[in-house]
Amino acid sequence: MNLHAKFSRTARWLAAVAGLLLLGAVSPAMASEAAAHTKPSLVQQFGYSYLTAFMFFLSLGLGAMFLVLLHHLFDAMWSVPIRRFVEHLSCLLFPTLLIMFIPILALAPQLFPWMNLDPHHDHALHVKQALFNKNAFYIVSISLFFIWGWLAHGLRRHSLAQDKTGAAAHTVAMRRYAAGGIFIFAFSLTLAAIYWMKSLQHQFFSTMYGVVYFAGSVWMTLGTVYVITIWLRNKGPLRDVVKPRTFHDIGVLFFAFTVFYAYIHFSQYFLIWNAAVPEETFWYVLREQGSWKQVGFLIIFGHFVLPFLALLRIDAKMNTGFVTILAAWAWLMHYMDMQYNIMPVAYPDGVHISIFDPVCLAVIGGVLYWRFKADFFKHPPYPQKDPRIAETMGVYVPSAAAPNAGHGGAH
Amino acid sequence: MSATSTPFGLIAEFDKPADAMHAAEKIRDAGFTRWDVHTPFPVHGMDAAMGIKNSPVGYFTFLGGLTGYTSGMIMIWWMNAFDYTLAVGGKPMFSPFFAFPVSYELTILFASFATLFGMFTLNRLPRLHHPLLKNRRFTSGASHDKFIVVVETGDPKFSETETRKLLEIAGSQHIEMVEE
Structure with missing residues (x-):
């Protein structure tokens, strides 16, 4: 079996191709840097780098929440072992990522050009004013984190409670969260993407x-x-x-x-x-x-x-x-x-690429890692009494119901 | 039925999926290549017990998809930008963007055809008849409640006495020779 050798060879090739792609992307970047015209202020430079790093790590929280929702929607078996740590990842959305969002709230008028425009002089802004006004921006932005917090923590609370009781009622409750949650998830994620990224060019x-x-x-x-x-x-x-x-x-x-x-x-x-x-x-x-x-x-x-x-x-x-x-x-x-x-x-x-980019990534990533680790070690590493945990471990457990009790007796 | 029929292979009947699976492991370890297991339903773990590797059908799929994508691109380029140039909506005569959806559809179409016909080719299908279908015990068992291991006489390791002994040790209650 030299499958491993084969893949490490492929991996080397892949790394080479990836390196070339990266070089192709970055080297003209260095060249064009010299020709930069209106440079953004230092605060703006930091703000945009921070926003980029924030949106990058927000992906992790939202993606994890989606995986948890997916698990319950499809009554999945395969994702039982990974569900607990994915729940921890999704719980990073609140309050950790809300706290990490504060710099963006503070710098918003400097980052989002539409905030400084008069809607009466900008048609695009005028027609989108229902969403694109400062009050809506701040209220919706903060509310999103509370909505995510309610959903992610609600799911994890039931999951952790089931570790103790093993009650199927928690699975049912988590399914209810997921059934409504998937719609809330879709709308809230779209709002986040529109407000924090797309609105940079509000037209x-x-x-x-x-x-x-x-x-x-x-x-x-x-x-x-x-x-x-x-x-x-x-x-x-x-x-x-x-x-x-x-x-x-x-x-x-x-x-x-x-x-x-x-x-x-x-x-x-x-x-x-x-x-x-x-x-x-x-x-x-x-x-x-x-x-x-x-x-x-x-x-x-x-x-x-x-x-x-x-x-x-x-x-x-x-x-x-x-x-x-x-x-x-x-x-x-x-x-x-x-x-x-x-x-x-x-x-x-x-x-x-400025020094702010790696620094912002490291700061947000570091805080999230610290919170994730704390959460992980505080709780059992996987759902202990999930109804499907035995099946996951490859153990066959006969149904507790009598063999003739259900399914119309067709045997 | 002619009197000079040639033997096709040994069939060995098992009552339980686990027995058939253990027999399959023995045959796999003995190094047989032309053999199969017929069960009324899919048995989990049978692939590993039989030592079946990942199906090569994927190569047909990949090549079919590649062909579909390329022919879509070439077709549209040929028709719109070479053979009969036609300006539509101020767009370039050819662009991979507008050619993509059609090429993508052809990728899927050709890939699925290649998968189907690749599977047929690898399985030597279609065929009009198979010797096993003549055997009553096989036809009634394999689709109902028996698990049947078949070792073909064409296998280089096949020997009527040795193979029969191997299947007996594996625990088969009924072993018989099926003729062509």
């Missing part, structure tokens, strides 16, 4: 915008969840419950969202390209200036083509070392996607 229209952010978020989350699962299995806490099929199923979803993101982003681009209406095209025109064009190509080839081809084979999806590399790549790609959405407003002539 823009795209009904796909929220879905694009959603698809990228879940994609990046699945890569992360895969790696955390490997780590927790190797370290011990999940050794008894994580089976090859766990990696199989996370891998398959990771692959599915690779395709889904491309499908959704292409749909957005294609409709705008085809209709060629200036109110929409200006968004992409800005993103064809300077090295932003290369970032666009990086997203096509790095966010889709490369992971798509790499994950096609089922044995690739289940090779933990291989997927770890791809998950790291997914982080980079999702971060570049966030840059692509946010940064052209600050740096219209090309990519500009």
